[in-house]
Amino acid sequence: MKTRDRLRIAMQKSGRLTEPALDLLNRCGLSFRQSRDKLFCFGEGEPVDLLLVRDDDIPGLIAQGVCDLGIVGRNVLSEYQLTDGREAEPLAEWRPLGFGRCRLSIAVPQEMAYEEVGQLAGRRIATSYPGLLREWLRTNGVDAGVVTLAGSVEIAPRLGTADAICDLVQSGGTLVANHLREADVLLESEAVLAGPQTLPVDERGDMIELLLKRLDGVMQVRESRLLLLQTSRSALEAVTRLLPGGPQPTLLPVAGQPDQLMLQALCAGEVSWRQLEEIKKAGAREMFVLPVEKMLA
């Protein structure tokens, strides 16, 4: 295949992962002009374009070299490796992306007793993930029937076409609505940045490295908060002891108030109202919690 000089990333055209994936790429400094047919988006600043496709097609497009990277659920990537991509070189999960979190689980009718996986022996399990299900049954030494369905898997037990299902669960609402309960978890999933094991040794490889660095920065600051407060020097020790984890705070003098200090601390996660109230009780005032937009260490 002719090598391309622009990086091409595959992502879901329309679905749960579309918005958060675009948002993440924007935060990495990438912006796109959408083409009229909406299948191809031309990157405006950097030489990075998007291909908008069904999520199921993403691993195959990477394996064929049509795209260099893809944003796809781990569930879809793993299923591909165990089925259509069995013969191909395995793809790599370059980064977990922290959205599209769900799990692939076995669910059984509410009235069915389920203590352990052995009870599935001889039963029929409906799923859209036959590769992952067969692999899990094999590692657990259970011989069960696998009924492959493209969708609406949760209705199969009621229709009598299966005894249990293996499907994605997030809140559990779909299971409850269908009188099913979660019995076992096969896979914890989230959206991942997928790509080949080895990066191309050209400008695209350099661009991928740059993108991974920006992505790491974005992921790091996403949860971070900058805490600003004022404290007297005498209360400094008590206030510092209560600060949420993170690097050492920075202290700045306050003009005209020699006994006062301005403290600036980067916190690894949310700062709750309760934490703020405790820090205030220890002697701090003028407190601000700010989201962090970009960070370059």
Ligand SMILES: Nc1ncnc2c1ncn2[C@@H]1O[C@H](COP(=O)(O)OP(=O)(O)OP(=O)(O)O)[C@@H](O)[C@H]1O
């Ligand atoms: N209820 C959920 N909550 C959170 N993430 C989910 C949920 N269901 C699925 N996901 C994740 O989001 C991915 C995309 O889900 P979506 O329902 O949009 O896919 P789809 O219907 O297969 O779309 P496509 O038309 O692209 O094939 C799933 O593969 C999974 O990784």
Ligand SMILES: O=P(O)(O)OC[C@H]1O[C@H](OP(=O)(O)OP(=O)(O)O)[C@H](O)[C@@H]1O
């Ligand atoms: O545990 P829950 O929060 O209910 O989420 C789980 C449901 O979400 C997904 O379906 P989706 O809503 O995308 O519908 P679809 O697969 O029928 O398009 C998945 O296939 C489950 O059915």
Ligand SMILES: [Mg+2]
């Ligand atoms: Mg799909």
